[in-house]
Amino acid sequence: MEKQELLYEGKAKKVYTTQDPKLLIVAYKDDATAFNGQKKGTIHGKGAINNRMTNLLMDRLEREGIPTHLVEELSGRETLVKKVSIIPVEVIVRNIAAGSFSKRYGVEEGVVFDAPTLEFSYKNDDLGDPLLNDDHALALGLASREELALIRKYSLNVNRLLREIWGACGITLVDFKVEFGRLEDGTIVLADEISPDTCRLWNSKTLERMDKDRFRRDLGGVEEAYVQVMNRLTGGL
Ligand code: TMP
Ligand code: ASP
Numbered sequence: 001m002e003k004q005e006l007l008y009e010g011k012a013k014k015v016y017t018t019q020d021p022k023l024l025i026v027a028y029k030d031d032a033t034a035f036n037g038q039k040k041g042t043i044h045g046k047g048a049i050n051n052r053m054t055n056l057l058m059d060r061l062e063r064e065g066i067p068t069h070l071v072e073e074l075s076g077r078e079t080l081v082k083k084v085s086i087i088p089v090e091v092i093v094r095n096i097a098a099g100s101f102s103k104r105y106g107v108e109e110g111v112v113f114d115a116p117t118l119e120f121s122y123k124n125d126d127l128g129d130p131l132l133n134d135d136h137a138l139a140l141g142l143a144s145r146e147e148l149a150l151i152r153k154y155s156l157n158v159n160r161l162l163r164e165i166w167g168a169c170g171i172t173l174v175d176f177k178v179e180f181g182r183l184e185d186g187t188i189v190l191a192d193e194i195s196p197d198t199c200r201l202w203n204s205k206t207l208e209r210m211d212k213d214r215f216r217r218d219l220g221g222v223e224e225a226y227v228q229v230m231n232r233l234t235g236g237l
Pocket of ligand 1: 101
């Protein structure tokens with residue numbers, strides 16, 4: 001399968017059409033942005049790591065009963081995926097307070113929740129991805145009540161499985177963001193990526209940040225953290 005036309009270019013990935021109208025090719029870039037694109041930079045080698053890591057994790061999730069868009073990895077940076085229409089709802093699952101949760105509610109980073117918390121935000125850069133509850137998502141016609149319930153169930157299962165996978169590598173899954181899409185027949189599948197760009201991953205022993213927060217907060221050692229997370233995953237899977 002080969003790339004035809006560039007269909008869409010996002011902040012971290014490009015999406016191309018293929019000869020098959022039901023399949024697309026995703027190409028991962030080294031570009032990194034934060035704060036809704038206000039901060040821009042490059043994380044060398046990130047594209048290849050995020051491609052591989054997303055595919056390893058999606059393959060594992062698929063085998064555990066979570067439908068995904070993954071078809072097959074084509075090369076270091078490129079993957080063949082099923083064409084979906086992305087539901088413009090970002091699903092964030094949190095196990096430990098951090099980031100915007102800590103800021104919004106005045107809770108110190110590192111406070112462990114009794115149970116995972118799930119939040120939705122409207123995937124809309126112009127509006128700054130505002131928080132959404134189920135009623136807002138319904139009012140905006142983003143998804144049906146049944147779809148939201150399924151998305152919630154899949155996301156909590158993804159959290160349970162990812163916590164196990166990362167835990168086995170000595171990494172604590174603090175929080176993450178996922179996106180879902182609809183296939184032509186309406187089936188909901190996990191789409192987008194699962195990587196240190198979209199997860200907060202802390203070294204379980206030292207609590208050191210091993211994810212994109214190193215870039216967001218200018219902590220240094222960004223590339224090294226991505227490489228280390230990848231090495232731990234391939235050693236531990
Ligand atoms: P937050 O605490 O900034 O809301 O981020 C929660 C999680 O979502 C964190 O793991 C990083 C991820 N995330 C994205 O993948 N994309 C985004 O645009 C943002 C803001 C966060
Ligand atoms: N990727 C997001 C952006 O550039 C934000 C983030 O990951 O912090 O807006």
